[in-house]
Amino acid sequence: MGLTTSRRGRSRLLPRTVRGRSAAAAALAMALVLAxxxxxxxxxxxxxxxxxxxxxxxLAAREVAARADAGPLPSLLPAPRSGVDVVLVLxxxxxxxxxxxxxxxxxxxxxxxxxxxxxxxxxxxxxxxxRAMNGERGDVVVVRATPVPGEERYVYALTVxxxxxxxxxxxxxxxxxxxxxxxxxxAAIAWAVTGLALRPVTAIxxxLAAVTASELDRRVPDPxxxxxxxxxxxxxxxxxxxxxxxxxxxxxxxxxxSHELRNPVAAVRSQLxxxxxxxxxxxxxxxxxxxxxxxxxxxxxxxxxxxxxxGCPTSGAVRAALADTVRLQHxxxxxxxxxxxxxxxxxxxxxxxxxxxxxxxEAARRPATRVPLTVTAVAPVPMRGRSGQLERLVANLVDNxxxxxxxxxxxxxxxxxxxxxxxxxxxxxxxxxxxxxRERVFERFVRLDAARDRESGGSGLGLAIAREIAxxxxxxxxxxxxxxxxxxxxxxxxxxxxxxxxxxxxxxx
Numbered sequence: 001m002g003l004t005t006s007r008r009g010r011s012r013l014l015p016r017t018v019r020g021r022s023a024a025a026a027a028l029a030m031a032l033v034l035a036x037x038x039x040x041x042x043x044x045x046x047x048x049x050x051x052x053x054x055x056x057x058x059l060a061a062r063e064v065a066a067r068a069d070a071g072p073l074p075s076l077l078p079a080p081r082s083g084v085d086v087v088l089v090l091x092x093x094x095x096x097x098x099x100x101x102x103x104x105x106x107x108x109x110x111x112x113x114x115x116x117x118x119x120x121x122x123x124x125x126x127x128x129x130x131r132a133m134n135g136e137r138g139d140v141v142v143v144r145a146t147p148v149p150g151e152e153r154y155v156y157a158l159t160v161x162x163x164x165x166x167x168x169x170x171x172x173x174x175x176x177x178x179x180x181x182x183x184x185x186x187a188a189i190a191w192a193v194t195g196l197a198l199r200p201v202t203a204i205x206x207x208l209a210a211v212t213a214s215e216l217d218r219r220v221p222d223p224x225x226x227x228x229x230x231x232x233x234x235x236x237x238x239x240x241x242x243x244x245x246x247x248x249x250x251x252x253x254x255x256x257x258s259h260e261l262r263n264p265v266a267a268v269r270s271q272l273x274x275x276x277x278x279x280x281x282x283x284x285x286x287x288x289x290x291x292x293x294x295x296x297x298x299x300x301x302x303x304x305x306x307x308x309x310x311g312c313p314t315s316g317a318v319r320a321a322l323a324d325t326v327r328l329q330h331x332x333x334x335x336x337x338x339x340x341x342x343x344x345x346x347x348x349x350x351x352x353x354x355x356x357x358x359x360x361x362e363a364a365r366r367p368a369t370r371v372p373l374t375v376t377a378v379a380p381v382p383m384r385g386r387s388g389q390l391e392r393l394v395a396n397l398v399d400n401x402x403x404x405x406x407x408x409x410x411x412x413x414x415x416x417x418x419x420x421x422x423x424x425x426x427x428x429x430x431x432x433x434x435x436x437x438r439e440r441v442f443e444r445f446v447r448l449d450a451a452r453d454r455e456s457g458g459s460g461l462g463l464a465i466a467r468e469i470a471x472x473x474x475x476x477x478x479x480x481x482x483x484x485x486x487x488x489x490x491x492x493x494x495x496x497x498x499x500x501x502x503x504x505x506x507x508x509x
Contacts, residue, residue: 034183038179049163061141071147073089074098080100085160086100087099087155088155110130213247216244354380355381358390359394359424360377362394411426430485470490474492
């Protein structure tokens with residue numbers, strides 16, 4: 001719980017908008033760059049200034065040491081040059097031999113401890129907060145001098161580092177003073193640039209928020225260019241296109257389904273109303289001296305001792321109402337199957353199915369058809385799928401062929417070894433399907449024949465269901481070109497990509 005609380009606290013500290021986060025990131029990056037770069041610059045400049053001061057100090061000491069090697073030195077040396085403050089010469093006991101500044105005793109006592117290491121002729125040290133130097137920092141260099149006659153001498157040179165400290169202090173103040181404006185400038189630039197970059201996103205968001213169920217034709221603005229925002233706009237518009245098409249199909253589907261269901265219900269209602277009206281006529285009732293109508297059902301005719309309580313519907317009306325009810329049931333079943341297929345529920349690999357056997361069984365269930373139905377194959381056509389759905393696919397294709405065939409219909413099943421597919425073809429010699437209608441014929445509730453009414457024709461769902469079943473099995477269903485009538489071809493992938501027998505076409509069974 002503590003971790004969750006800390007995360008929430010950090011999230012509250014961060015800016016909520018992308019623009020604010022970009023500005024904060026730019027400011028943080030600039031601060032890090034200034035800190036690293038400024039620190040590096042400060043260290044490099046300070047080291048360079050110290051090296052220069054140390055070099056000048058050592059040069060002054062060596063010049064005096066060279067004079068000491070050449071002969072005796074005066075007690076008061078001339079003032080050194082190049083910014084060196086004091087030059088002092090001591091003997092091994094620490095006694096002042098020569099100096100450029102009178103009263104150099106305190107300095108001699110402070111410097112006496114600094115001597116070159118054995119084997120070296122020079123040494124240096126930065127002294128800080130020395131009382132002899134009035135609390136100032138100074139760079140001290142000592143050089144060993146060895147006169148030919150006499151004992152060793154030690155030449156000390158001192159440079160006060162006030163100039164170096166002042167320069168480095170000015171650099172530090174400049175970096176510290178310039179950092180906030182630079183950080184603010186980086187944040188402002190990031191804020192402005194991000195605002196310009198996100199301006200199309202704001203327009204996209206505004207337009208997308210205006211899209212409603214009644215205004216699905218609205219589209220977001222497409223900015224010019226090929227950046228990510230333009231790609232986002234095009235993707236959103238493509239998604240809105242698909243959404244509009246899906247909603248349009250859904251609305252059309254609901255309208256067509258309502259129409260298909262309304263007709264059978266209206267027919268059933270009218271048949272029952274006619275039957276009730278006929279049964280209510282005086283000549284239909286036994287209590288008025290007339291015989292029971294002979295078209296009443298048997299159970300009513302045999303009970304003519306008393307009046308029929310509500311009148312008996314005629315057998316013709318009952319048969320018509322039953323036919324409309326069956327049609328209504330078929331439409332409802334088709335709609336339910338389409339809804340299940342639209343759900344795209346994974347069905348797994350399915351069970352072994354033989355397309356040739358399914359075609360033969362479908363033909364056997366139709367012993368007396370309007371036109372001859374022929375099934376042709378040369379061998380089993382194995383595949384994997386849901387046998388119930390595939391039976392429905394074959395039945396729908398055969399129904400469509402028999403409905404439009406002029407003199408014959410043919411079902412063919414074979415293996416396409418080249419493509420590795422199981423193929424089912426259903427052909428008829430009817431009027432065929434125009435080229436510009438070969439995709440529309442698979443839409444729901446579509447009837448291409450304008451002269452065909454909804455009673456003599458189908459519901460317009462058969463081919464749509466067949467294609468959805470083919471797609472659910474990873475296959476396809478299309479209207480093939482060629483031939484005098486219509487030829488519908490369904491293709492399914494073979495299990496495991498097993499090959500068929502190339503070049504094998506079916507023969508008659």
